[in-house]
Amino acid sequence: MALSNSQYQAIMRIYNERQYEDKHGQDMRRAEVYERVPQVKEIEDEIASCAVSCARRLLDGDAAARQEMRAEVERLRRRKTELMREHGYEPDYMEMRYHCPDCQDTGYAEGKKCHCFLKEQTRLLYAQSNIEDVLGRENFSTFSFDVYDGREIIPQLEMTVADYMRKVYGWCREYAENFPEKGGNLLFTGGTGVGKTFLTNCIAKELIDRGQSVIYLSANDLVDVFSGNKFRTDSEEELRDMYQYVLDCDLLIIDDLGTELNNSFVSSQLFYCINERLVRGKGTIISTNLTVSMLRDTYSDRVSSRITSGYSIIPLYGADLRTKEI
Secondary structure (H helix, E strand, O other): OOOOHHHHHHHHHHHHHHHHHHHHHHHHHHHHHHHHOHHHHHHHHHHHHHHHHHHHHHHOOOOOHHHHHHHHHHHHHHHHHHHHHHOOOOOOOOOOOOOOOOOOOOOEEOOEEOHHHHHHHHHHHHHHOOHHHHHHHOOHHHOOOOOOOOOOEEOOOOEEHHHHHHHHHHHHHHHHHHHHHHOOEEEEEOOOOOOHHHHHHHHHHHHHHOOOOEEEEEHHHHHHHHHHHHHOOOOOHHHHHHHHHHHHOOEEEEEEEOOOOOOHHHHHHHHHHHHHHHHHOOEEEEEEOOOHHHHHHHOOHHHHHHHHHHOEEEEOOOOOOOOOOO
């Protein structure tokens, strides 16, 4: 899951383009104001001259220069603001406008990758893994109830598979619509081909389209991230970045839990991931072929307890749909 050098450079080219757009936009706005209100340019020149004059006076030992300069600059700035407003401009109209104010379109804030960089990283990983194509095919608008059996009764629910899936569909739509405010965690259980991954893709696309950060990992890929963070050398910074983003992203989707090679390390890391995201109030969706009782047998009590107590469990029923077109 680490970014290659070419992937990293591709993201940085986006930031270079943004910086160019930022500066070009500012230059255009400045030129517009200078043409309409020439006095603004004159005032800015006066402010620059004040600074130069103050520096000279300070070098000559004039201690009062700094205070006098501040007063004069403040007077000039007030006049500039008045002129701007008189001509219909906000005072900050000529300031730089960034796509991301937090990092000022550098990709880094406080010495770390900015949240916007991590979103670009996610977008790139999705694009290069063809997940975007999948989401184009598997989403709420393409979901069909026709493939679900309208005659088979689920004994414990006393309703047909098709009727039950209408309820599940409604729960998933509600989850996606309320996610920014409520978050929450889902556990999809059920056999192979009953629609677990399709439903997670529906939710993922809805949230990505709304600007939420979503990470989709198979259980095996998640273990690779755990292992990379724990055992790789300092040169593998990208793996640690991905590990951190797994904890920080708005929604983490873990697909096919139970197919990975499980051991004490994996179980402890899985617990930390699940628990940490619960503590941070971050949403997680897990899909698995295992039943709840099988989860308890497969993982530690801590893992199964956190899942069963912190997740809404949605079992899916019916036959394998993979030979049908959803």
